[in-house]
Amino acid sequence: MYKRQIIYKIIYAKALSYEYLLENGIYIDICKHLFDKYKCDYVLENFDYRSLMVSDSVKSELVRIYGxxxxxxxDLFKLDLTSQLIMNNDEFPYIYDENNQRDYLILDHKDKRVIEIFIDLINQGYVKDISFKISSVENCLVILEEAKYGQKYSLKLKDLPDLSVFYDLDSQDDHLWIFVRKDxxxxxSITFEETIEDLFFDKNEYVITNLIHLEVTRINGVDVISHxxxxxxxxxxxxxxxxxxNSGVKGEHKIKTFKIDNATIPLDYKFNNCNVLYHVVHECMSKKxxxxxxFENLA
Structure with a gap:
């Protein structure tokens, strides 16, 4: 699917790039219509009603935790209203268990529309028996918010995973990849690269991404950015x-816009009361x- 999706986007973007935009408006509309129709057709053709059911892996996890x-x-999970709370954060609803703070029971995202009503009815004492379909069982809410895998940044570099990938909840083809190599x-060596849905490419259809690379060295017991x-x-x-x-695939070419060598910038140094690494990466990347x-944990 993804290859055809990119091809449609190239056609659409080329139409946008013509010198006389108004004269080519009909081509833009046709390309957009084709791409939107393709996405809808793909979803319909590949939909399986069984995907709406509680998966066997979720059932196994719930049995492991609760017997x-x-x-x-x-196949619904019944809440114990004395120790379990329904939570409704910005992205998804979940169940928090005071007696089991290691696991989060994630509810169907469509339930989010009525969760606030249910919470109020429970608090008023009008509802005492409520059950939900559990979509997944997770041990970390961070992963559910905007990370496919990995974890958020920490000044303790040795604790960082080799790869973390964050994605945009509104545009789930937009990713920020963070590679950490421990020498x-x-x-x-830490590398940030973003791959985004609205491709940036040239007239020859070469795709162009942003990348920040840095090296951190320990000098006299202090971690400093040397490059x-x-x-x-x-x-x-x-x-x-x-x-x-495949995150290991390399591009054909690279073009540098700036480079700093032989530096001794403290890893925790702040510019305008903001961590300098966060500041540089934030300014150079499109997906702010x-x-x-x-970098949320630096706040």
Whole structure:
């Protein structure tokens, strides 16, 4: 699907790039219509009603946590209103269990529209028996908000995973990839790259991404940024499609816009009361919300 999706976007973007936009308005509308129709057709053709049911993996997790009686009729999970709370954050509703703070029971996202009503009815004492379908069981809400996997940034670099990927909840093809390589002698290499749905490409259909790379060295017991640079990474269309599936794929070319070497910038240094690394990455990347999410723990 993704390859055809990118091809439609290229056609659409080329129509937008013509010198006389008004004269080509009909082509823009046709391309947009084709792309929107393709997305709808794909969803309809691949929809399976069984995807609406509680998965076997979720059932197993609930049995592991709560025993064989975890699920009631229709595979719903019945709340114990003395110790379990329905929570409704900005992105998704979930169940918080005061007696089990390691696991979060994620509800169907469509339930979000009525959760506030249910919470009020429970608080008023009008509802004493309520059950939900559990969509997933997670041990970390961070992963559910904007991270596919990995974790948010920490000044304790040795605790960071080799790869973290954050995505935009509103545009789930937009990603921020963070690679952390741990070298010998307490030296770290950290790379930020974003891949976005609204592709940035040239007239020859080379895809262009943003990348920030830095190196951190320990000097006299203090972590300092010794190198930092910004690059545009150039991919052919085929390479870029492979890159979305394999984080190890490299681009054909790179163009640097700045480079700092032999620096001794403290990792926790603040510029205008803001961590300097966060500030640089935030200014160089297009998806500001993903950068902010990744560095949230610095606040």
């Amino acid at each position: 064989d009686s975890a699920l009631c009729k229709y 010998k002698n307490d030296k770290f 930092i640079d910004h690059e545009y990474i150039i991919y052919t269309m085929d390479t870029y499609i492979n890159r979305l599936e 919300n993903l950068v902010k999410e990744y």
